[in-house]
Amino acid sequence: xxxxxxxxxxxxxILYVISCENPVNNGVEYLPPETYLSVFxxxxxxxxxxxxxxxxxxxxxxxxxxxxxxxxxxxxxxxGYTTKTDSxxxxxxxxxxxxxxxxxxxxxxxxxxxxxxATNLYPVINSPPSxxxxxxxxxxxxxxxxxxxxxxxxxxxGDNTIKNYFWSLNDTNHFHSVPGNLNIMTLTKDxxxxxxxxxxxxxxxxxxGSFSPIVRMPADTTKFFYVKSVTGRxxxxxxxxxxxxxxxxxxxxxxxxxxxxxxxxxxxxxxxLIPKIINPMFVETLKLFxxxxxxxxxxxxxxSNDPNFTLAQSSLPYYLAANGKVFWTSxxxxxxxxQGSLFNFGPVDSIKSSCYIQFNFPGxxxxxxxxxxxxxxxxxxxAITRGIYYPNTAQLVFKLLYNPNRPYCLDDSYIAxxxxxxxxxxxxxxxPIYYLxxxxxxxxxxxxxxxxxxxxxxx
Numbered sequence: 513x514x515x516x517x518x519x520x521x522x523x524x525x526i527l528y529v530i531s532c533e534n535p536v537n538n539g540v541e542y543l544p545p546e547t548y549l550s551v552f553x554x555x556x557x558x559x560x561x562x563x564x565x566x567x568x569x570x571x572x573x574x575x576x577x578x579x580x581x582x583x584x585x586x587x588x589x590x591x592g593y594t595t596k597t598d599s600x601x602x603x604x605x606x607x608x609x610x611x612x613x614x615x616x617x618x619x620x621x622x623x624x625x626x627x628x629x630a631t632n633l634y635p636v637i638n639s640p641p642s643x644x645x646x647x648x649x650x651x652x653x654x655x656x657x658x659x660x661x662x663x664x665x666x667x668x669x670g671d672n673t674i675k676n677y678f679w680s681l682n683d684t685n686h687f688h689s690v691p692g693n694l695n696i697m698t699l700t701k702d703x704x705x706x707x708x709x710x711x712x713x714x715x716x717x718x719x720x721g722s723f724s725p726i727v728r729m730p731a732d733t734t735k736f737f738y739v740k741s742v743t744g745r746x747x748x749x750x751x752x753x754x755x756x757x758x759x760x761x762x763x764x765x766x767x768x769x770x771x772x773x774x775x776x777x778x779x780x781x782x783x784x785l786i787p788k789i790i791n792p793m794f795v796e797t798l799k800l801f802x803x804x805x806x807x808x809x810x811x812x813x814x815x816s817n818d819p820n821f822t823l824a825q826s827s828l829p830y831y832l833a834a835n836g837k838v839f840w841t842s843x844x845x846x847x848x849x850x851q852g853s854l855f856n857f858g859p860v861d862s863i864k865s866s867c868y869i870q871f872n873f874p875g876x877x878x879x880x881x882x883x884x885x886x887x888x889x890x891x892x893x894x895a896i897t898r899g900i901y902y903p904n905t906a907q908l909v910f911k912l913l914y915n916p917n918r919p920y921c922l923d924d925s926y927i928a929x930x931x932x933x934x935x936x937x938x939x940x941x942x943x944p945i946y947y948l949x950x951x952x953x954x955x956x957x958x959x960x961x962x963x964x965x966x967x968x969x970x971x
Contacts, residue, residue, distance in 0.1 A: 542576045542622065542624065543574075543575045543576055544574075544620070544624045544625065544626050544627055545572045545573060545574035545575075545577075545579050545618035545619070545620045545624065545625075545626050546572060546573050546574075546575075546618065546626060547570065547571075547572045547582070547616050547617055547618040547626045547629055547630040548570065548571050548572065548573075548630055549568070549569075549570045549614070549616050549630035549631065549632050550568075550569055550570070550632070565600065565601070565602050565603075565669055565670060566600070566601055566603065566634060566636075567598060567599070567600045567601075568598065568599060568600075568601060568614065568632075568634075569597060569598040570582060570597055570598070570616045570630065571597055571618075572618025572619075572620075572626065573618070574618070574620035574621070574624075576620070576622070577620045577621040577622055577624075578620060578621050579618045579619065579620055579621075580595070580619055580620060580621050581593055581594060581595045581618075581619045582594055582595075582596075582597075582616050582617065582618055582619060583616070583617045583619060583625060583629070584614065584615070584616050585614070585615045585629075586612070586613070586614055586615075588615050588629075588631075591617075593619075601614075602669070602670055602673075603634070603636050610635075610636050611633055611634065611635050611636070612633070612634045612636060613631055613632065613633050613634070614631065614632060614634070615629040615630070615631045616629055616630050616631075617629035617630075638669065638718070638720040638722055639667065639668035639669050639722075640667075640718065640722035640723060640724055641665055641666065641667040641673070641674050641716040641717070641718045641722065641723075641724045642665070642666055642667075642716065642724045642725065643663050643664065643665040643666070643677065643714065643715070643716040643724050643727060644663060644664055644727060645661065645662065645663050645714075645727060645729055645731075646662045646663060646664055648788055649661070649662045649788050649789055650729070650730065650788060651712075651729060651730070651737045651787075651788075652737065652784060652785045652786065652787060652788075653737055653738065653784065653785070654737065654738045654739075654740060654785055655737060655738070655739055655740070655785075655787070655797070656739070656740060656741075656742055656774070656776075656797050656800055657700055657701040657705040657706065657739050657741070657742070657800075658698060658699075658700060658705075658787075658792075658793055658796045658797045658800065659698065659699045659705060659710075659712070659737070659739075659793065660696065660697070660698045660699075660787065660789040660792055660793035660796075661679070661696065661697055661698075661699070661712060661714070661729060662695060662696045662789060663677070663695055663696075663714065663727075664695060665677065665692070665695070665716045665724070667716075667718055669718065673718045673719050673720075674692040674716050674717070674718055674719075675692045675717055675718055675719045676689045676690065676691065676692050676716070676717045677689070677690050677691075677692060677694065677714060677715070677716050677717075678690075678714065678715050678716075678717065679697070679699075679712055679713065679714045680712070680713045680714075681699075681703075681704050681705075681710055681711075681712060681713075682710055682711060683713070684713050684726060687713075687715070692716070692717075696789075698792050698793065698796060699712070700796075705739050706739065706741065707739055707740060707741045708738070708739060709736035709737070709738055709739075710736055710737055710738075710739055711728055711729060711730060711735075711736050711737070712728070712729045713726050713727070713728055714726070714727050714728075714729075715727070740774075742774060742800050742801070743772055743774055744771065744772030744773045744774055744801075745772070745801055745802040745803060745968060746768070746771055746772070746773035746774070746801060746802070746803045746804075746805060746963075746968070747773065747774050747775075747776060747798065747800070747801040747803070747804045747805070748764055748768075748773050748774070748775045748776070748805045748807065749776050749778055749804060749805065749806045749807065750775060750776070750777045750778065750779060750780075750807060751778055751779050751806060751807060751808035751809070751819050751820055751842065752779060752807060752808050752809045752817075752944065752946075753779065753809055753816075753817045754779070754780065756809060756944075756946070757777075757779075757780075759892075759946055759947070760807060760944075760946040763945070763946035763949055763955075764805075764807075764946070766949075766952060766955070766956070767949075767952070767955045767956050767958070767959050768959060769956075771959070771963065771968075771969075773805075774801070776797075778820060778823065779820075783820070786820075786823060790823065790826050790827055791826065791827065791830060794823070794827050795827050795830045795831060798827060798828075798831040798836060799831060799834055799836065801836070802836070802837060802966070802967075802968055803836075803837045803838075803839065803963065803966050803968055804828075804831065804836060804837070804838050804839070805838075805839045805841070806819075806824065806828075806838065806839070806840045806841070806842070807841050807842065807944065807945060807946065808820075808841070808842030808843070808944065809842060809843055809944055810842075810843040810894050810897075810943075810944050810947070811842070811843025811844045811845055811846060811897070811898065811942075815845070818845045819842040819845075821854050824840075824857060825854075825856050825857065828857035829856060829857050832857060832937050832938060835937075836937070837936075837937055837938070837966040837967070837968070838857065838858075838937065838938045838939070839938075839939045839941070839962060839966075840855075840857075840858060840938065840939070840940045840941065841941040841943065841944060841945040842941075842942070842943075842944060843894070843897060843898070843942060843943060843944060844863055844898045844900075844942050846898070855900075855940065857938065858929075858931070858938050858940040859902050859903055859905065859906035859929050859930070859931045859938070859940060860900050860901070860902060860929075860940065861900075861901045861902055861903050862900070862901045863898060863899075863900055863901075864898055864899050864900070864901075876890055876912060876913065877889055877890075877912070877913040878890075878910045878911075878912060878913070878927060878928070878943070878948055879910060879911055879912065879913035880909065880910060881908045881909060881910060881911055882907060882908065882909040882910075882930075884961045884964075885909055885910070885958060885961050885962075886951075886953075886954040886957045886958055886961075887913075887951075887954060888910070888948040888951070888954055888955065888958060889948065889949075889950035889951050889954070890947060890948060890950055891947055891948065891949040891950040892947040894943060894944070894947055897912075897927070897942070897943060898942060899911075899912075899925050899926045899927060899942065900926055900927075900929070900940075900942055901926065902926060902929045905931070905932070906929045906930065906931055906932075907929060907930050907931075907932065907933050907936075908926060908928075908929055909928045909929055909930055909939070909941075910927045910928035910941065911925045911926050911927055911928075912925040912927060927941060927942055927943055928940065928941035928942070928943075930965065935967070936965055936966070939962060939965070939966075
């Protein structure tokens, strides 16, 4: 009986084991998947032979199921996982060329991994970077010790592989580095810009240590830009027409004879001395000075003689925000109609559009409305003078006093204001100051009081 029970149990065990087998495979051994690996340059891909940027494709085949993913390694020890069948890799190299190997192992739906991963060697040749100075950012022929350079760097292996840029003044033996993520920098006196002739050399270096060809500013190897020193705390910006330059030069030499000042001519040569990069180069140039006197023409109908309002609007607000002081003196173009948007840097509500004042010589007076400022008298005929309206926060300093025989446009006679009673930042006069010199003592006294208000001279 015991033998019979033992035989029955063995039969049941055999039947149970058989019933647990997969009836489809009938005990056939499962095989792991196979993996295949290649690299292609497909239409639209930006992959060059030998580049550090490569697009690699892989695929797998499972004899007993289907492939669900892939394990990937670059050292056969540390593995990642992906369901993708391709990827673009940027190979970081430490020399001019190198060889990289990749391993890929397919994984099937049962979790089986290819025990013999597909592997390939990828030789990589580094491509050097290149750089150019941006068109339209050339440094003017003559500057103060502020020079802004702007450039574009590229690298066939990816622009982010540029590690550093290098610059040097006047030779290629003393390069200084800046980070590769920059594309603009400003050189100053601290960078070595002192009085004299200069050029700048630059080059780019990638992460593999390859250098770009050297570029030069100015590009013409026979030319240099001249750096002139700052000699005073006042900058006179000459923005008047050529035929008025001599009158303005004589005037300022007389009224500022006890004050050191430097000059920037932005009108001559079609504005060739205006920095191409307004912010920061022009703005930082202004910041070299405590006071800026921006002197322009009478206004009128000749558009080419108009003050450079575009330059003023894009620079003076930044200069004023840095605690700079501005004396603006110019007429207003008669082709401008509307509010005071021309003077986004000054205390102007609006500009009279329908009435033009003729300021005559002799006879008309610029009457002081503020203690300490003397009356000013015309030394030349000034046609088409236009007044302004100003906000309540500003202080009226001058208005026109007419000959009683010509009492016209009296509502448009506000000519000069300052933005504050105490510690003003800007004094705005809508007449050219160099034609208000019929009394030189008063002209000098005006500038003494102005520079006292600006904190440049003691009270």
